[in-house]
Amino acid sequence: MSSIKLDILDDKSISSGQVVEDKVTVSPADDLESQAVHVGLGKAETSLKLDKTGLPLVPQPSDDASDPLNFPQWLKVAVLLQVSFLALLGPLNQATVNPAFVPLAAHFKISTVVASYQTTIAIAFAGIGSFVWVPLANTYGRRPVLLFSTLIAAASSLGSGKALTWSQLIATRVLNGLGTSSFFTLGAGMVSDTFFLHERGRAMGIFTVFLTNSAHIAPIPGGFLGQYVSYRWCYYLPAILDFTMFVVMLFCLPETLYLRGSKPVVTDKPILRRMKLWGLRPEGKHLKVSDFFRQFIMFKYPTVLLSAFYYSVAFTLSSILPAVTSATLFHELYKFTASETGLVLGLGTLIGSTLGELLGGVVIDRSMYLSRKGKKDDEIIPEVRLQGIWVGAILQPIGLLIWGFCIQYKTAYIGPAMGFGVMCFAIQIISTVLYSYNADCYKPQTPEIAQVMNFGRQTVGMTTGFWAIAMGTKIGFQFMAVTLALVGLVSFVPIVVFMFHGKTIRDKMGAPTYNRSL
Structure with missing residues (x-):
């Protein structure tokens, strides 16, 4: 070995x-x-420390009481719920207005397709901003960066609701994307900071179900607000939630950045010490210009890059595509109001994602446990987790085909809604498996991995509003669905290769040399 x-x-x-x-x-x-x-x-x-089944804990916790791995379980769950809800607020900031494109377009005297561009802009900058937040968080801590970026998200969402011109709205949406970008990447890093390997699949599953479901929950209040109050409240609501989350985190979210091997700090209140806003920067850790560039190193690792590519394609086709097209298609085909569109889109996708998580996280954690049980050397093979992706990879194109054919042949609205549900069931499994797999491969670089996946998802997803309706109208939504399903299947091929040769590829590439003590 x-x-x-x-x-x-x-x-x-x-x-x-x-x-x-x-x-x-x-x-x-x-x-x-x-x-x-x-x-x-x-x-x-x-000196190995064991879990309740007798297997070595991975990673091994230190003897420091302020080590996040040594947090009591209730605090770990509290951290997970806070960063998960924050991940939910990211797409919620971007997608709440989606069912209200019709009144938004009428106010600014633009088409509903052009109205979708403000969502596209926010998505695009949500993929860019994390390149600034991650180096700052790795030096000064996850807690202060999350608090600061949450304030930016709240202020910019409020500004979007107050915007009087289209250019003002676009500018505030840019800032909102930058502010919310930290929610996706730093949250995943905090989950990895806090949970052991045997807990990580389920914890990442909870995190990703909040992340994935956000875009599905958002249309429900967005539809009612756009129809009965004002499209502006589709921005005010996320602003209120952002600020509320800021207050909660200020008093309840401890710092999880911890340098492995550092000298323990003698204190009788280790958790309260972790609630400080500053002063927890690891000794010898200083922010350098190179820190803003070294994060691009993760793009060279095939398991990260190609996993992110497949995830980005699958997420775009399963989550973003229905979100940005439903307001237009359901209004034209079924004469749905904004609230009706929000309910159909939100409930179908919410049910699918929740059921996907009930299967995904538990199954891959169980698979990892069975693979380790009975092995004397306890070698960890992250590729074991990839076996849990098959259900999602098969159902994702099936759901897409259901959606496309039902739209083209104008079936009852329940048809495309079922397509939404199947796709979201699938993408939840795919998300949980890929996040957990890559965190197992390169645990110290989990925020950078989440950054690559977020960048891919946002970059690919931002294009959807520009081509989706036009493509379906020109070639037919059934042929569009067939084409996109084939694209998804082709992008899945590298994941199959990793199942059998992932370890060989990782051994050949070696491990990143930065942040190895995190």
């Missing part, structure tokens, strides 16, 4: 800001995750 070398920071090197390399051979189970190594004066001793 191959082995890797692990860099260990002793107390003296940490305090001086210098790195002293003590080479310890461990099994290739994600570097820092497979062993607990305590370095003394010139000697190293290994």
Whole structure:
């Protein structure tokens, strides 16, 4: 079995800001995750801590009470729920107005297709902003960056509701995309900071079900607000929720950034210490210009890049495509009001995603447990998680075909609604598996991985408003669905390759050398 070398920071090197390399051979189970190594004066001793089933905890927690891995379970769940709800608010900021494109277009005297561009702009900048937030969060902490970006999201959403001209609305939507971009990436990093390997699939599943369902929940209040109050309240509501979440996090969200191997801080109130707004920057960690560029390194790893590509295509076709086309299609085909469109789109997709999560997270965690049970070397094979993706990969194009053929042949509205539900069931499984798989492969770089996936999703998704209606009108929605289903299946091919050769590819590429102590 191959082995890797692990860099260990002793107390003296940490305090001086210098790195002293003590080479310890461990099994290739994600570097820092497979062993607990305590370095003394010139000697190293290994002491494994076990979970309730007798398997080694991965990653191994330190003896520091303020280590997020040592948080009590109720606090871990509280962290998970807060960052998950924040992930929900990201697409909610962008998509609540979608059922209200008709009154929005009427107010600004534009078409409903052009009205969808303000959603497209917000999605695009939500993919760009994280390239600024992640380096800041890796240096100064997840907590202060999330609080600051949440305020930006709240203020810009309020500004969108107050916008008097189309250009003002576009400008505030740009800022809203930048503010909400941290919700997707830093939240995934905090989940990885806090939960062990055997819990991570379920925790990531909860995080992704909030993330995925947000765009499906948003049309429900958005439709009623657009029809009975004003389209402006489709922006005010997210602003209120953003600010409410800011207050909750200010008092309830601890810092989870932790440098593995750092000197424990002696305190009788470790959790309260983690609630500080500043002063938790790891010793020897300073923000450098290069930090804003090194995050692009993750694009060179095939398992990350091609997983992000498949995820981006699947998410765009399963979630964003129905969201940006429903206001136009359901109004033209079924004469639906904004509230009726919101209910059909929201309930069908919400049910599908929730059922997908009930299957996804539990199954892949169970698969990982069974793969480790009985192995003496306890080698972690992240590719085991990929076996849980098959149901999602098969159902995703089926749901797309149901949607396309039902739209083309003008069936009852329940037809395309069922297509929504099947697609969202599938994308929830796909999201949970791919987020968990890549976090297992490169745990210290989880925020950067989430950043790559978010960038891909937002970049591919932002184009949908420009071509979806036009393509379906020109070639027929049934042929559009067939074409897009084939695109999705082709983009899935690399995932199949990873199932059988992923470990070989990762061993050949090696592991990233930055943030290895996180």
